[in-house]
Amino acid sequence: MIAGLGLLLGVVLGLLLQPQVPLWMEPYLPIAVVAALDAVFGALRAFLDGIFDDKVFVVSFVSNVLIAALIVYLGDKLGVGGQLSTGVIVVLGIRIFSNVAAIRRHLFHA
Amino acid sequence: MTEQKPTAPDPEEPPPSGRARLLAALRRPWSRGQVTAAVLLAVVGFGSVVQVRANEGSDRYVGMRQGDLIQLLNSLSTASQRAENEIAKLQQTRSTLRNDTDSRRAALERARQQANTLGILAGTLPAQGPGVRATITDPNGKVGTDLMLNGIEELRDAGAEVIEINDSVRVIAQTSFKDGLRGIIVDGHQLSPPYTIDAIGNPHTLAQAMAFTGGFIDEIESPAIGGKVVVAQSQSIEIASVRQPAQADYARPAHSG
Amino acid sequence: MGLLNYITAHSLDEDYAHVSAQRSSGDHPVRPGSAALVVMLLFGLMVTIAGIRTAHNAPVSQTNHAQLVTQIKARSAKVDARRRQIEAVQADIGTLQAQYSQATAEGQSLSTQLSRLGVRVGSVPVHGPGLRIVVDDAPDATSSQQRVQDVDLQVLVNALWQAGAEAIAINGQRLTSRSAIREAGSAITVNFHSVDRPYVVSAIGNPNQLPARFADTRGGATWFDLHAALGLRFDMTPEESLTLPAANRLSLHFATTPGRLR
Numbered sequence: 001m002i003a004g005l006g007l008l009l010g011v012v013l014g015l016l017l018q019p020q021v022p023l024w025m026e027p028y029l030p031i032a033v034v035a036a037l038d039a040v041f042g043a044l045r046a047f048l049d050g051i052f053d054d055k056v057f058v059v060s061f062v063s064n065v066l067i068a069a070l071i072v073y074l075g076d077k078l079g080v081g082g083q084l085s086t087g088v089i090v091v092l093g094i095r096i097f098s099n100v101a102a103i104r105r106h107l108f109h110a
Numbered sequence: 111m112t113e114q115k116p117t118a119p120d121p122e123e124p125p126p127s128g129r130a131r132l133l134a135a136l137r138r139p140w141s142r143g144q145v146t147a148a149v150l151l152a153v154v155g156f157g158s159v160v161q162v163r164a165n166e167g168s169d170r171y172v173g174m175r176q177g178d179l180i181q182l183l184n185s186l187s188t189a190s191q192r193a194e195n196e197i198a199k200l201q202q203t204r205s206t207l208r209n210d211t212d213s214r215r216a217a218l219e220r221a222r223q224q225a226n227t228l229g230i231l232a233g234t235l236p237a238q239g240p241g242v243r244a245t246i247t248d249p250n251g252k253v254g255t256d257l258m259l260n261g262i263e264e265l266r267d268a269g270a271e272v273i274e275i276n277d278s279v280r281v282i283a284q285t286s287f288k289d290g291l292r293g294i295i296v297d298g299h300q301l302s303p304p305y306t307i308d309a310i311g312n313p314h315t316l317a318q319a320m321a322f323t324g325g326f327i328d329e330i331e332s333p334a335i336g337g338k339v340v341v342a343q344s345q346s347i348e349i350a351s352v353r354q355p356a357q358a359d360y361a362r363p364a365h366s367g
Numbered sequence: 368m369g370l371l372n373y374i375t376a377h378s379l380d381e382d383y384a385h386v387s388a389q390r391s392s393g394d395h396p397v398r399p400g401s402a403a404l405v406v407m408l409l410f411g412l413m414v415t416i417a418g419i420r421t422a423h424n425a426p427v428s429q430t431n432h433a434q435l436v437t438q439i440k441a442r443s444a445k446v447d448a449r450r451r452q453i454e455a456v457q458a459d460i461g462t463l464q465a466q467y468s469q470a471t472a473e474g475q476s477l478s479t480q481l482s483r484l485g486v487r488v489g490s491v492p493v494h495g496p497g498l499r500i501v502v503d504d505a506p507d508a509t510s511s512q513q514r515v516q517d518v519d520l521q522v523l524v525n526a527l528w529q530a531g532a533e534a535i536a537i538n539g540q541r542l543t544s545r546s547a548i549r550e551a552g553s554a555i556t557v558n559f560h561s562v563d564r565p566y567v568v569s570a571i572g573n574p575n576q577l578p579a580r581f582a583d584t585r586g587g588a589t590w591f592d593l594h595a596a597l598g599l600r601f602d603m604t605p606e607e608s609l610t611l612p613a614a615n616r617l618s619l620h621f622a623t624t625p626g627r628l629r
């Protein structure tokens with residue numbers, strides 16, 4: 001469906017264009033990806049639960065990425081960058097696990 | 111995954127305990143659940159062993175991330191630096207201790223040599239060295255304390271370092287002579303002629319000292335005494351008599367000099 | 368509830384439930400629209416870029432990794448070597464301390480021994496009670512008989528040793544086993560040192576017994592005669608505290624202990 005198409009298009013664009021990531025952004029890219037993943041899985045679960053909403057998806061995606069990056073940036077400035085990023089990853093990881101579990105229940109009735 | 115029981119439980123009976131379930135499972139090894147569990151556990155086991163092996167091997171750094179490696183490197187640097195500081199401190203201590211020990215041992219060696227010298231002089235140690243052996247025959251029994259005393263003084267004057275009489279009495283600072291019935295008494299030891307005096311020193315000088323005109327030999331061999339002295343020079347006079355170490359009761363070391 | 372429980376329970380944004388509750392019931396679930404498309408595109412882009420970057424950095428990071436591992440191994444070996452060095456130096460220090468203590472202990476016992484020997488030999492100055500005897504030529508002495516000769520002093524000293532003197536000095540010359548009382552010309556020498564009249568003979572010993580025992584000796588009697596018959600000066604005084612100096616010339620050049628090089 002459309003969402004999957006969008007994903008495919010994004011991947012293709014990324015492979016073709018190969019844009020250079022500015023240096024200041026590079027340390028935040030991995031955590032942004034994880035935050036985005038959390039939003040995506042959350043959306044998928046909501047879709048399977050029957051309560052999906054476009055606007056909420058956009059807001060959750062953008063806010064997740066921005067907040068995660070902001071927290072890590074603040075941590076770097078304060079000198080506890082490593083610890084804060086660990087904490088963010090832990091929380092996002094648990095949420096992803098939980099959402100994936102719910103998705104699995106929907107898909108496999110297991 | 112729960113195991114299917116072979117028989118339906120009796121509603122009257124209490125639910126089967128975990129142990130009962132385990133025993134029942136062991137009795138039916140080939141159920142689907144068990145096989146599935148077996149396969150998965152085999153995978154877990156295999157993976158664990160591989161990981162443990164990989165961790166123990168020298169390539170334990172393979173799985174580590176850059177940040178961890180850098181941290182490890184830094185901690186090693188710190189440890190190395192601390193160890194170097196420790197080594198420098200210890201080497202300093204060792205060097206000082208070595209100097210102190212060397213000087214103390216040198217002092218100890220000097221003290222040992224001094225103890226040796228004093229022992230010889232005090233008569234507590236046997237001695238040997240070049241010197242003379244004077245044999246005095248006294249057929250008339252006229253050789254007395256005064257002559258003997260004079261002889262000893264002549265030997266000392268000629269540099270005698272150690273003196274022994276009749277191979278039995280060691281002469282020291284406190285030695286005194288007395289006339290007795292059968293001969294001379296030296297420090298309480300009754301001696302009789304012939305007397306032998308062993309003296310360690312320069313053999314030539316000692317022999318000459320006794321032989322000069324009017325000296326020891328002349329006096330002994332004078333008609334009034336009628337004795338005979340034979341002086342033999344030797345490169346190895348052995349003086350074996352010793353004195354017991356004695357404590358002075360009234361003379362005490364004066365420290366302030 | 369606990370933190371983990373909370374995170375797990377609230378892993379799905381509540382907004383979804385909230386918005387869906389606000390929507391009128393009866394509507395079928397909203398399908399993802401154009402906004403979702405854009406977001407997924409962005410997501411795909413991000414993931415791809417991140418993936419490419421990692422792949423890009425892989426060779427460099429592998430080299431870095433290898434270099435770091437080499438450095439770590441080298442430094443680790445260095446730390447081990449240092450630790451072994453520390454142990455070696457500590458062992459040295461331990462040995463040296465033992466040697467030091469032993470030398471100190473031995474030194475102390477030797478020191479006591481040297482002191483004791485020195486008193487008898489004459490190598491340490493001593494003090495104690497005893498006798499002070501002053502002898503001199505007879506006043507207006509004309510013949511040698513009336514003068515103090517070396518044999519007279521020898522007899523005097525012999526008598527004092529016999530009476531139990533522990534240390535004797537003549538005019539400050541300590542008598543040792545190597546001391547000679549000789550006459551050279553008209554002067555008397557003790558320890559090769561010429562001594563002047565009057566001759567002060569100091570003897571340390573038992574102050575109660577020394578005078579009487581001295582009087583009992585033949586030498587003592589001789590001197591009483593010399594004094595009485597020939598007029599030689601003889602003054603004997605008990606002293607409570609005499610101080611006798613140490614002797615020089617106590618090194619040995621010919622004598623050694625058997626079986627040992629000096």
